[in-house]
Amino acid sequence: MQFARAAAFGLIALGLAGTPLFAQQNVPEIAPNQLVEQMLRSAQKDDGGIVEFRGYVGPSTPETVKLYRTLSLSSYFEIP
Numbered sequence: 001m002q003f004a005r006a007a008a009f010g011l012i013a014l015g016l017a018g019t020p021l022f023a024q025q026n027v028p029e030i031a032p033n034q035l036v037e038q039m040l041r042s043a044q045k046d047d048g049g050i051v052e053f054r055g056y057v058g059p060s061t062p063e064t065v066k067l068y069r070t071l072s073l074s075s076y077f078e079i080p
Contacts, residue, residue: 053077 043050058066058076068076 053079 039050053067055067055069055077056071056073058068058073060066063080065079066076067079
């Protein structure tokens with residue numbers, strides 16, 4: 001009895017394996033960010049046109065943002 005139940009469950013699971021969980025007909029199209037597209041075009045024209053900063057965002061003012069390099073918070077970039 002348990003074998004038959006397990007076999008039936010296995011067949012159902014196999015049948016559902018190819019079925020998408022969500023209807024994919026109403027998937028919204030995500031528009032690319034214009035700033036990112038502009039940066040990518042600029043990078044293709046000129047090597048070194050883009051600099052990547054990694055870190056942790058700290059306090060900011062209307063004029064600048066602090067980007068801390070590590071969690072020790074001992075050094076940071078002040079980005080206008």
